[in-house]
Amino acid sequence: MSDHWIGGRRVTSPIRFDDISPIDGSVLAHVSRACPEEVDLAVDTAEKAFTHWRRTTRERRAELLHKIADGVEKRLDELAAVETSDNGALLRSHLRGVMPRVAHNFRFFADWLVDEVCHPDFDTRGHTNRVSWDPAGVCALITPWNAPLMLASWKIAPALAAGDTVVLKPAEWTPLTATLLAEITAEAGLPDGVFNVVQGHGENTGQHLVNNPRLRRISFTGSVPTGKAIARAAAANLVPTSLELGGKSPLIVFADADLDLAVKLAVEQYDNAGQVCLAGVRLLVEESVAAEFLAGFLTRADALKQGDPRDPATDVGPLIHRRQLDRVDGFVRRAVADGARVLLGGGPNTELGGLYYRPTLLTDVRPGSEILTEEVFGPVLTLQTFRREEDAVAMANDTRFGLAATLVTGDEDRARRVTEQLVAGTVWVNCFFVRDLRAPFGGSRESGIGREGGNWSFDFYCDVKNTVTAGQGWRHG
Numbered sequence: 182m183s184d185h186w187i188g189g190r191r192v193t194s195p196i197r198f199d200d201i202s203p204i205d206g207s208v209l210a211h212v213s214r215a216c217p218e219e220v221d222l223a224v225d226t227a228e229k230a231f232t233h234w235r236r237t238t239r240e241r242r243a244e245l246l247h248k249i250a251d252g253v254e255k256r257l258d259e260l261a262a263v264e265t266s267d268n269g270a271l272l273r274s275h276l277r278g279v280m281p282r283v284a285h286n287f288r289f290f291a292d293w294l295v296d297e298v299c300h301p302d303f304d305t306r307g308h309t310n311r312v313s314w315d316p317a318g319v320c321a322l323i324t325p326w327n328a329p330l331m332l333a334s335w336k337i338a339p340a341l342a343a344g345d346t347v348v349l350k351p352a353e354w355t356p357l358t359a360t361l362l363a364e365i366t367a368e369a370g371l372p373d374g375v376f377n378v379v380q381g382h383g384e385n386t387g388q389h390l391v392n393n394p395r396l397r398r399i400s401f402t403g404s405v406p407t408g409k410a411i412a413r414a415a416a417a418n419l420v421p422t423s424l425e426l427g428g429k430s431p432l433i434v435f436a437d438a439d440l441d442l443a444v445k446l447a448v449e450q451y452d453n454a455g456q457v458c459l460a461g462v463r464l465l466v467e468e469s470v471a472a473e474f475l476a477g478f479l480t481r482a483d484a485l486k487q488g489d490p491r492d493p494a495t496d497v498g499p500l501i502h503r504r505q506l507d508r509v510d511g512f513v514r515r516a517v518a519d520g521a522r523v524l525l526g527g528g529p530n531t532e533l534g535g536l537y538y539r540p541t542l543l544t545d546v547r548p549g550s551e552i553l554t555e556e557v558f559g560p561v562l563t564l565q566t567f568r569r570e571e572d573a574v575a576m577a578n579d580t581r582f583g584l585a586a587t588l589v590t591g592d593e594d595r596a597r598r599v600t601e602q603l604v605a606g607t608v609w610v611n612c613f614f615v616r617d618l619r620a621p622f623g624g625s626r627e628s629g630i631g632r633e634g635g636n637w638s639f640d641f642y643c644d645v646k647n648t649v650t651a652g653q654g655w656r657h658g
């Protein structure tokens with residue numbers, strides 16, 4: 182069972198849908214599907230809770246967020262196991278990286294609220310300006326399935342820290358850890374109604390939620406088409422919206438690079454079976470080292486072990502859903518029909534059956550073809566070569582996305598030069614996926630609108646107010 186969480190209690194719906202594990206197709210839960218009345222109830226409840234939560238001191242809010250982090254750490258094994266069964270990502274990653282990160286999200290924004298969210302007052306011709314960060318109201322948070330609790334907590338923590346109340350709608354393919362988090366918030370002592378969860382599908386539950394005119398913020402992570410639908414709904418009510426969308430990021434390897442490092446970083450792009458928004462899926466390699474790079478890449482990628490994500494030896498698990506597998510395979514088949522050559526993989530792993538797709542590398546891809554322009558969101562990389570630095574930059578930027586870029590080079594000047602020209606929210610130089618919560622995170626072009634992280638999160642989740650006070654006019658005595 183997986184239900185909604187509204188006003189500090191479980192709420193069930195008469196209509197349910199099955200939550201299926203990508204590992205073996207088993208039914209994990211019969212999930213309540215929120216109807217419009219239940220969605221509205223969640224927003225009403227969050228709005229009522231806002232009246233007292235907004236007046237709760239920063240210190241108390243921070244204390245409660247730390248207690249939620251304690252609860253996540255206490256139930257880390259359970260959260261990791263449930264998330265793996267729900268979305269098929271590696272258990273060892275959930276245990277070592279993802280769930281500790283969830284706890285860290287709560288601790289970070291608690292501490293940032295208390296230590297950093299301030300602004301020096303300043304004087305204007307005898308008047309004092311005082312900038313304050315006021316809580317905004319009810320936030321709708323809508324999240325995808327590829328890193329469910331990580332991405333949800335990255336929004337929930339700053340929203341609660343800011344003094345806002347929350348209605349979370351997790352992805353319909355991965356509803357389970359949101360339900361566990363709801364229990365954890367209650368155990369931590371978070372007042373009823375401050376954090377609410379509605380379960381359901383995007384096109385009805387999600388759409389009804391973002392249409393609600395009483396929302397004060399919408400933060401969404403997911404695909405570009407959904408982002409556009411949400412932006413339209415938000416525009417109708419003038420609700421500030423943060424959109425973290427898809428990508429088609431390049432990984433550029435120059436001839437002066439440490440090639441072992443370049444190969445290692447390139448093969449890492451198969452992590453989470455390629456279902457990572459930031460993945461550098463377009464490998465752009467300088468022609469003079471392309472053969473050597475490819476040999477190293479194939480050796481390393483061949484050694485990846487595909488299988489059950491609960492097995493600690495597994496490197497690449499299943500895709501999330503049959504629909505996703507068919508979509509990924511469709512991209513590969515059409516690319517091959519269009520002249521692409523398969524250097525690795527190229528289809529489902531028939532030995533394993535189920536939803537396993539072989540790590541795939543394609544070359545001789547036609548410029549402008551969909552395999553180079555559309556987000557595949559699976560373990561599929563393309564390999565292209567370039568001769569000159571300016572060609573690499575042009576190829577890297579030849580996309581309507583702008584989420585991230587990875588650069589591998591031994592030349593510091595080149596790194597600076599190229600980085601300046603890349604259109605991307607994050608550029609990694611000689612590394613990948615190093616994330617610090619103080620840093621801005623988000624995408625350019627169709628990869629999104631806005632930045633979150635550190636002050637950027639508080640900018641988004643708060644109504645920033647400036648109060649100008651004259652030095653005279655007080656009645657004393």
Ligand code: NAD
Pocket residue numbers: 323324325326327328332350351352353381382383384386387388389391402403404405407408410411425426427428457458459556558584624628629
């Ligand atoms: P999706 O857009 O299909 O769904 C995301 C969420 O939106 C789900 O909860 C879904 O139910 C909901 N939704 C769908 N239609 C809606 C509507 N009309 N109104 C309101 N809510 C609606 O995305 P997905 O397939 O779950 O996730 C994969 C996508 O997410 C990829 O494009 C990936 O790049 C992107 N992503 C981006 C980031 C980032 O930080 N930029 C991180 C992870 C994933």
